[in-house]
Amino acid sequence: ILIPSLGLVLAFWFYSARDTFKPEMLRGKRVIVTGASTGIGEQMAYHLARMGSHVLLTARTEARLQNVVRRCLELGAASARFVSGTMEDTAFAQHVVREAQAVLGGLDMLILNHVGASYFGFFDGDVEHVRKLLEINFLSYVAMTTSALPMLKESEGSIVVVSSMAGKIAGPFTAPYSATKFALDGFFSSLRQELIIDKVNVSITLCILGYINTESAVRAVSHVIPQTPAPKEECALEIIRAGALRRRELHYPSPAVGSMLLLRSLAPELLDSLLLSSYRLENVRRT
Numbered sequence: 001i002l003i004p005s006l007g008l009v010l011a012f013w014f015y016s017a018r019d020t021f022k023p024e025m026l027r028g029k030r031v032i033v034t035g036a037s038t039g040i041g042e043q044m045a046y047h048l049a050r051m052g053s054h055v056l057l058t059a060r061t062e063a064r065l066q067n068v069v070r071r072c073l074e075l076g077a078a079s080a081r082f083v084s085g086t087m088e089d090t091a092f093a094q095h096v097v098r099e100a101q102a103v104l105g106g107l108d109m110l111i112l113n114h115v116g117a118s119y120f121g122f123f124d125g126d127v128e129h130v131r132k133l134l135e136i137n138f139l140s141y142v143a144m145t146t147s148a149l150p151m152l153k154e155s156e157g158s159i160v161v162v163s164s165m166a167g168k169i170a171g172p173f174t175a176p177y178s179a180t181k182f183a184l185d186g187f188f189s190s191l192r193q194e195l196i197i198d199k200v201n202v203s204i205t206l207c208i209l210g211y212i213n214t215e216s217a218v219r220a221v222s223h224v225i226p227q228t229p230a231p232k233e234e235c236a237l238e239i240i241r242a243g244a245l246r247r248r249e250l251h252y253p254s255p256a257v258g259s260m261l262l263l264r265s266l267a268p269e270l271l272d273s274l275l276l277s278s279y280r281l282e283n284v285r286r287t
């Protein structure tokens, strides 16, 4: 009895020690954050700056990126730069990674967070919109990862993929968006296994987020979803923490997302009806 109990205590101690996050873990690390001009990406840039990382930020809007870079330098970033452009273009996605090689000499963490604009409503039949969204929300993530892997292998670094509840549970009114987020789970969960088989020490963290209080999310869904969104600042910190600890998945906000995922496995029909009953359906856009 004593030996197995001691084993359990040691395993628990080892797991807790491994699970301790310290901001110093990010000091001097070279990090790319995509979608860093607003929302959760902007907040991640500020956290990383306070932790003393080198940040390379990207999005389309140059003026906003300039402000975020300035603020990062004020907050203590080891260095802060941006590259502006659209992730509709795979060549741009690859260019951002080459820029990290050129100016930072390598990469420790790749945070894939950007998301193209979509609508919250009944699927309108626009196939071109689905294609464009797949390019922005999925293909560019694959392109950046492919280009960054050699540098990440060298640094034994981390890939952080920002996904959504809509990438695990397909509720209504998000068909194109949900498709792109499910694709991320398929691709990155498979790639994670291959890295393990090949003994490549690059971690992949998939972040499953619930409703967060970014301007764009509140604008898109608050007339249909009455729940209070979780704070973007805390969400951003949890994403960085999960990446630094090389976790397989982050569920944020934790009890809400975790319990929905559990209910999805145990009683999917019940989950569907609970979701629907929580929406203000009369406010949903129909085309």
Ligand code: NDP
Residues within 6 Å of the ligand: 034, 035, 036, 037, 038, 039, 040, 041, 058, 059, 060, 061, 062, 064, 085, 086, 087, 088, 113, 114, 115, 116, 117, 136, 162, 163, 164, 165, 209, 210, 211, 212, 213, 214, 215, 216, 217
């Ligand atoms: P925001 O809309 O606030 O930010 C999106 C970012 O992506 C901006 O920096 C935007 O900058 C950039 N972006 C948009 N289109 C393009 C493009 N074509 N090429 C390059 N960059 C682009 O989003 P959030 O902060 O709310 O979301 C961040 C992540 O979190 C996303 O992956 C989202 O799916 C996920 N998430 C968010 C939730 C929420 O409730 N907020 C819930 C679940 C998941 P610019 O316009 O300057 O290009």
